[in-house]
Amino acid sequence: MPRRSTTAVPPPPRPTRGEAIAASLAEEIVAGRLKPGTPLDELGLAKAFGSSRTPVREALRQLAPTGLVQVAPRRGAVVAIPDATQLKDMFLVMAELEAMAAALSALSMLPEQRRGLERQHAAMAAMMRAGDVAAYRAANVTFHHLLYLGTHNGYLTEIATATRRRLAPFRAAQLEAPDRLRRSHEEHGEIVTAIQRGDAAGAAARIRTHIGLTEQTWSVMAVALRRPDAA
Amino acid sequence: MPRRSTTAVPPPPRPTRGEAIAASLAEEIVAGRLKPGTPLDELGLAKAFGSSRTPVREALRQLAPTGLVQVAPRRGAVVAIPDATQLKDMFLVMAELEAMAAALSALSMLPEQRRGLERQHAAMAAMMRAGDVAAYRAANVTFHHLLYLGTHNGYLTEIATATRRRLAPFRAAQLEAPDRLRRSHEEHGEIVTAIQRGDAAGAAARIRTHIGLTEQTWSVMAVALRRPDAA
DNA sequence: ATTTCCCGCCGTGTATGCAACAGCGCGGAA
């Protein structure tokens, strides 16, 4: 369950209006309902959320550092459009972050965390067989999040999650590729095995491959997504 | 000429008031002039900066995700106080990010970047010999930044810089330790050599050690910093 | 017809005002 986890603030007593809007917008963007390039008009959003411009502005400012939206000083905000280079950069870093997470998890996951990972993996097997892409995708987020938590490193968890979120809009369709679901699950299996074995290097290597393949799969579809305005 | 609004070309045309305040505050915090735990009163800051509360609020909201300040929903903002665990987490991630940067740089630095790195290192030798800690510290930031730039990976540069900034307030005194300046420079030398040799693994290993030692040095002084100004 | 300049509109940046909440000290009761 991908819960927003800031560094170490366990009780978010009462979310402020701006935070609520930020969360809502982030959700919309990550889910792909707000497409890259969409202009985010403050007044429009304000009316949509039934508030004034102030909380909307705060939300946008809050989202900007996450990379989900891009704000130009006097020209307003749009849903972020990373170019191909940036995406490649992010995938590379992502692979390393995940590798680090896998390695750390292999070493320091607690027994019940290991069981949880195993359970998650098993559950995904069923989804894979059923061809339920939506469920698998959701479960996949959890799977990787379990890896992060296994590191017992809050900061790593934080930036890995952020990177994953930021990449999410561009991986939406990635699991749709015919054989991808099965292979993804296979790769997960190898990762889990390595982790259970305490094989840090092996787990890291396996997940690098995993992300690398994900990236390649994505590249294939990238062309289609590339030109939003060429029409 | 078709208007090409590239997204990641950051010469900020005209910084807005909020951004200026955010930058200023960040500077103050990183430099250690605003100590962790200091409450950041909106109205007070507004008067200090000669503006209204609005830009100050934006600045604080903007700074919160960077981790430099912590904002409690209805209780205002304070200069961030990471606990020891968080700091350890961050140092660990930092070490890996730098390792990754060093490895990538070893492989893909351009000739003139390599020359620049060498030059920077040479300049720091002089500062080291002169015992000019302030200059060395500033140059050190540049040194590591050159490493990031050498990767030609914008995202890595981004998060490594962010992490370094976030850690900065807690390393302010770190180079003060007697022999640290000389050893730091020695380690830099080994890193540079490995990079020039194209030895990615070696560079990564060297810099892991470098950061690790930094962390240890820091731990020693942590005790002193822990007490909230008992003196 | 095309290009260029100017003007008006829309949207953002900033200031101010109002309401609600949090912290805190004071007074009263046990």
Place this chain on the structure above:
DNA sequence: TTCCGCGCTGTTGCATACACGGCGGGAAAT
């Protein structure tokens, strides 16, 4: 004397108002 409740004050959250700047459309000149 100590503990609890209550109102007060300061600060934040949000809304509204005002000013500046950018952008696009239209008109005029080439």
